[in-house]
Amino acid sequence: MARSKKVENEHTARSLSPAAPIVIAPEDREVIKVNNANVTELKNACDDAVKRYLSRPELFNQIHLHTDVRLGLGWTSVFVAGGTAFYGYKFDFKKSKPVVWMGLILYFFLTLVQSLYAYFIEGEIVYVGKRKTFSRRIMSERIMLTSRTIPAKASTPPCYNLSISYVRSASNGKSLLAKGKTQRVEDYNAFFDEEGNMDQERFEKWVGELVEEAMEGKQS
Known part of the structure; x- marks a missing residue:
């Protein structure tokens, strides 16, 4: 019975693996070019490439919860600020002062919550x-990827560190079938040429291999 379950899991992992290459002609790709001296641009380009790769129809559906929360808090703070300014403009200073103070406090509170959410909850999630x-x-199946930049040192350039957590379950999450957690580090120079052009095919292959390892239940 245990062997049968193991065989099923291995078969499932292979059948659902994203590692099978999907050929995209170079002329059909949008050219991605960044400033090689700007580590933030390098990381953002890699993060965006991860999202495009995994959000293909045959792979996963992206969950936008963190983005939605941050946008919700951001827009709410904007409306509060706008409403407070309008109220202060329409009424005289003495009458509007309590409302303006409440608006300012609420605005700064929402901004603080947004910052804390991004730092402590969303963190490095890509x-x-x-x-x-x-x-x-x-x-x-649920997959989560986090990334960060490893700063350059005297003998090494800045690197892209990608971590993947994967869980496969059945019976609405009550039966755990497989889980894996992998990570890999690679120089940004491996994905960008001297002019800052991104080798998207090479990057996608690198990500695909790492995702496949996580789906197979590997830990690294």
């Missing part, structure tokens, strides 16, 4: 995705 598949039974 992508969260999920999908449902069927292989003898309905399964749910």
